[in-house]
Amino acid sequence: MFKFILGRLAVLIPTFLGVTVIAFSFIRLLPGDPLELLAGERGMSAERKAELMQQMGFDRPIWQQYFSYLGDVLQGDLGISFASKRPVLEEFLALFPATVELAFCAIIIAVAVGIPLGVIAASKRGSFVDQSIMGVALVGYSMPIFWWGLLLIILFSGTLGWTPVSGRISLLYWVEPVTGFMLIDSILSGEEGAFLSAIHHLVLPSIVLATIPLAVIARQTRSAMLEVMGEDYVRTARAKGLSPFRVIGVHALRNALIPVITTIGLQVGVLLAGAILTETIFSWPGIGKWLIDSITRRDYFVVQGALLLIAGIIMLVNLTVDVLYGFINPRIRN
């Protein structure tokens, strides 16, 4: 087992190095000069520009810049944002909880709704219920979520006025950012109604972000259940006269969950990509919006750092899923 983990890690290292090269070189390939953007219509004199280039270390050969960047990264220093002049890591840590909170709620919704739907569909295979659930799941799977988000905003925030338009909490509450997770901070703040307000703000964006993972999980659960229900031990359990609820709920579901868990793990990348769109639509202060803004500003270190961190997180999650899978299913290890 240990050897297996080591093997996976050994693969990760070159990938991570590759990711640093990509993150570093991509942003430098972007047309457009951050200094020119900074100066705007006024423009900047050649001497001033040279001075700033030197100050930021851009006058050195590109490979030197890369290696000093790599050195800094290994020491946990991701550089300074041009725009805010604050450390990239600090900004990331300030914004990341918002994205995590959103993604977490989305995955909770997706699992809580998706798995039961999949189980129901499988247990009533071929029926009208099954077909409807699978139909809805396929619609969800095919949904352009940026449009879906706009529709929900128009309906629930605009026409009906049930949900707030954007933001994480009503700003009239005074909530200190202790953990960065609004659901927790709002309780810590001790303000009455703050927690409900936070949930109220989370509902719509989480539903939008949950749409695709929910559909994937429901479909995956159904097919895993169908497979398991054909196995001998389930048939035996059924033959023994156990209640269908027990057969499906205990025996079949437990075994069907293994591939489903893998699927959930794989949704992390989907969620992070979806977060870019969802955050844009709901003005949600997370890393998705931050990254897009920084690309337009050519904020080199922010884009580099954000790409690196996002890729790092995805690789870690994939590793965890791999390892978990290895635990459950020893055949994989070889």
Added chain:
Amino acid sequence: MNASLIRSALLSLALAVTLPAQAAKSLLYCSEGSPEGFDPALYTSGTTFDASSRAVYNRLVEFVHGGTEIEPGLAESWDISEDGKEYTFHLRKGVKFHKTRFFKPTRDFNADDVVFTFKRQLDKSHPWHQYTPGTSWEYFESMSMPSLLQDVVKVDDYTVKFMLTAPQAPMIANLAMDFASIMSKEYADTLAQQGKKEMLNQQPVGTGPFLFLMYQKDAVIRYRAHADYWAGKQPLDALIFAITTDASVRLQKLKAGECHIYPYPNPADIDLIRADKKLKLEELQGLNVGYLAYNTQQAPYDKPEVRRALNMAINKKAILDAVFQGAGMVAKNPIPPTMWSYNDDVVDDEYNPEKAKQLLAGAGVKDLSLKIWAMPVQRPYNPNARRMAELMQSDFAKIGVDVSIVSYEWGEYLSRSKDVKRDGAVLMGWTGDNGDPDNFLAVLLSCDAVGSSNRAQWCNEEFEQLIQEAKTLTDQDARTELYKKAQLVFKQQAPWATIAHSLVYKPMSTKVKNFVVDPLGYHRFDGVDIE
């Protein structure tokens, strides 16, 4: 399927969530983006200034609220020496700095604070010149302060002297700008002791109308009224910036009561806002100009008669309708009409394609082709450059000039369009910094600026003499005369086709009282009240 479930859950939530009782008067402002930081001298964007300099800080002199004129701020009065090279400021007494969670001031504002504010930008060996990585004093640099300002000296606790290398009439206006916001030296010293210099840019302490409480990136900035403000406490108790980058979301929030006022509405929403009884709309002529700059060093555009002929072919009225959707006015001068010295006697080129054709033929030019550069981004002076270029393309086609439209990424566009050898005419524009005509005419049209911000690459001796002389005079009437003449020369020489000055709109709830639209583009909340 589970829609009804979701619906009932949402409904119950909607009923359960009631807003907290508002004991204090809070104004919610849906700002358009996050400030880059809170030390205004490091930045150049209006978003940052709204959140820092205009809310938290004061300057020695201030722009009149809602105007471009100058009034006393932290300096009660000032004298200018005969040669125009020495400015002496007499400071206001008893001005209190903010008392916050992170800093308790022990003394009032004095000359040390003024000297600190400017020396840190001017003096390269000052301990605060490079106080956080990547520090650069952008506006100080671009207003040529390092070469203009010789020294800033404390005469006594309440007198400060500025020594210049040359007489400079716009100096006073410059000192009302954001980079001149007065910082607390005592706060800076405390931070230096604690080894937390970078906090100066994150937790501001000033003398201004609002006291900074907290900031969460991309989400919210909170302020409270400064109880000991030297000009009196504000009518508002709390000011909250709800950062909302998307304009249609801002409108929805305004309608839902999640904010009281917001900047930069979509032009498409203006009618909708006007029709809403609960909302009102303030508007003002912006301090800006949008123009098409020919390359006056490229044949045949080096001939004024060719440029004038082209100007005559542009149907500006159509451009205003299609591009600005009515939110603007036709420009005839390089400066906007709200600025002093605007010459209303200048007659704009008439729209007359026939005459334009004749003029071109008269100049011996035929089969002309022209590249028009269209910027890829929306700017205050030009909401849609691409559409504008397309309209010009069809206008010029009518006089037999073949136009091709080019565009680059914005950063590239800015740098390539500066090139003296640039091929074609470029769509550009400018938004004023300080309300002084010099800030338009010298920045955009002086000989010094050729190859940088003078994108017409235009250097005209007569014009140059007029604006350089105006810079050295302190008498505004005399300066006005010179600038008026300069505008006549400009029109006659036609280095640009002046296109439009845009209107700015501020939608707000009818509950908001006394909000004044600022011609300089600031969003100031001093004096604002809410029902």
Added chain:
Amino acid sequence: MTTTTVTVEQERSALREFWFYFSQNKGAVVGLVVFAALVVVAVFAPIIAPHPADFQYRDHFLMPPAWAEGGSSQFLLGTDAVGRDMLSRLIYGARFSLFIGCVVVAFTLLGGVVLGLVAGYAKGWVDTVIMRVMDLILAFPALLLALVLVAILGPGLINAIIAIALVYQPHFVRLTRAAVLAEGNREYVVAAKVAGSSHLRLMFYTILPNCLAPLIVQATLSFSNAILDAAALGFLGMGAQPPTPEWGTMLAEAREFILRAWWVVTFPGIAILVTVLAVNLVGDGLRDALDPKLKRS
């Protein structure tokens, strides 16, 4: 002579069997019909569309659809902010979406299959390098990587297609490689090898046809995902540029009107949803028909 007849007949019966299983799935048939209709609409757009896609009717800004109050039968689905007919733009938009899907699938299939065959067949360091690069691409969320790539190449439809095709590569490479590794030791391959077939012949003629099924399923998936991702890029301002009537771009332009004119926001989204749904239905049908394991149960 006899051998050819047999193969033709075998192929014919294989096709019949495929159609039998495919048509079992009602949804897939519906999807196929819708998809075929979309293809017809796209191909004959200039004939079907009542108006040119880019013509601006200056007197008809933001007209509601024909059935709504204030609508006119001249513009069935209404007009947009500059007076262009929505229906015609949507019809022309079908061309772009199908084009995006086709080109992306063609690129990824070609690139992915060649790389996968090479990796699986050559093994050794070639395999390692190819697979590490694919891991690298997979380390980023697809849309994010595509977004950065488009920013580098410059916003535009073609660049969006290139970026999307690039980020979809790894799935095809992995599938092909896995199939090659699995098939490589089968008897028929070994036999062909012994008989002295060339490497190219082995790769493309002997091995490839036997791992087509998962590739076809993956290709339909990519087709629908490509349409979604291209629309998302267009929505973020990085895909097709206005005035191209690409659906995502239309949505981005329409965003400022969401309070005023529901139709400019609603219809392009429905068009995307219906197209993607149709392709996914077909994909499900294909999987059922091609996957022997599911066929059995």
